Ligand SMILES: Cc1ncc(COP(=O)(O)OP(=O)(O)O)c(N)n1
């Protein structure tokens with residue numbers, strides 16, 4: 001164990017506390033310094049063994065970054081952002097900074113050997129999924145990190161090449177550029193420079209347009225990372241905040257509106273941490289980037305009237321959703337409309353045709369990328385339905401995928417599913433809402449703008465609109481066609497998922513109508529009446545990803 005020479009070792013000592021699971025640092029005049037006594041190490045090991053016996057795993061991000069005393073950026077932002085997206089975040093501190101909403105008043109780097117020790121402590125024990133880097137104050141720290149990652153490989157590495165703070169203060173000198181370019185980038189799954197950082201990495205070139213950003217993304221990609229996101233938040237003369245994502249083949253312009261707010265401190269750290277959290281949860285890269293961007297936009301919006309500090313740059317409230325936990329009891333709901341992206345609806349007839357259990361079918365759809373599952377079991381006896389729903393819930397919960405029950409509010413209640421989907425001849429959404437309470441998800445089938453308006457007024461969370469195309473899965477179902485579907489999307493105040501006759505052959509044409517309320521497609525036969533559900537789900541997802549970019553791909 002390393003001790004910082006400036007640390008007053010005479011006044012602290014590590015002792016094993018009476019409670020076997022904790023180590024407490026107490027003030028003492030002993031000369032045993034900061035070393036963890038052998039007995040304490042053994043105690044820790046015993047607890048570790050006991051703790052590994054079973055239980056719930058959480059997606060785990062390790063942030064390697066600097067501490068920001070104002071808690072708007074750095075380690076503090078990373079921990080809050082990861083938690084907001086459902087990931088655990090451990091932290092290795094590379095520097096302690098004194099900063100506030102005015103600027104950075106001081107930087108105190110942590111000795112490289114102690115960064116190495118922190119890395120070893122976390123990586124050797126905690127089953128980290130994704131490492132995210134922020135402020136790396138020296139080439140030495142970068143080298144230490146690379147060595148640690150070679151010794152303890154993780155699933156993904158997200159590199160935010162932090163150099164300058166939002167206030168314009170230097171956080172890592174130009175000497176770190178070679179460390180990024182020659183060592184770290186080759187190990188990175190994604191690098192997320194802003195315009196200034198991209199320019200610095202490329203020798204100071206000027207970046208003024210989206211086309212410049214594409215060229216910069218390509219040049220940075222040539223340095224080794226698998227993906228590059230150049231953030232254009234500071235692009236001059238633009239009313240939009242366009243980021244360019246490059247995966248080595250395609251460029252995606254990810255557009256968002258530029259929000260006028262004083263509270264933007266830490267948005268870069270937050271974005272990279274959200275990407276890391278999404279990757280840790282299993283999202284593919286582009287989806288992780290999109291979700292991260294959506295989260296940052298929401299956090300910016302929720303924080304625009306926050307008053308913290310007297311300087312020009314205030315922090316975000318990353319945990320704004322906690323306030324809606326209180327609001328939820330008063331009516332607001334927890335529902336992420338992005339979950340409608342690839343909506344899998346089960347069919348027992350198709351499962352028996354292919355000799356599959358409902359459990360295997362649901363599991364395969366999730367493995368292939370389904371983002372929400374609906375059990376539509378028209379023939380099942382109530383008891384069997386509840387049993388199947390309980391089993392499917394186990395799978396869905398372990399993957400963070402919501403599970404809805406079609407038609408049967410009683411079954412949803414019995415198994416505590418995430419919600420229900422009801423049609424125009426099922427229980428009215430208003431009644432379902434009063435029975436299920438404010439936190440459950442409620443979807444309603446709508447074929448007209450008037451029905452969409454009613455669903456909204458009844459307190460639904462989303463609408464399913466179709467059949468967009470003819471289908472044999474649902475008898476006597478009226479087809480609304482792409483035009484009818486688009487009209488409902490335009491009128492709907494709720495997010496919309498398309499349904500009816502959708503397959504990999506036409507999913508692109510649905511998403512390309514590009515109305516903001518359209519969030520995804522719901523499919524039955526295109527997944528469950530196929531030989532390999534995983535393959536079909538993957539195929540559909542990749543079509544959806546390619547066609548649902550807010551703006552067409554930019555090819556340069
Ligand atoms: C997502 C989604 N949209 C529409 C439906 C159809 O529901 P409904 O109109 O009640 O018809 P049935 O599915 O119950 O036959 C759906 N299930 N899911």
Ligand SMILES: Cc1ncsc1CCOP(=O)(O)O
Pocket residue numbers: 466467470471472473474477499500501502522523524525526
């Ligand atoms: C349940 C439902 N509601 C409207 S169309 C439909 C069936 C969709 O099935 P498929 O995806 O096989 O066309």
Ligand SMILES: [Mg+2]
Pocket residue numbers: 406407421422423426
């Ligand atoms: Mg129904």
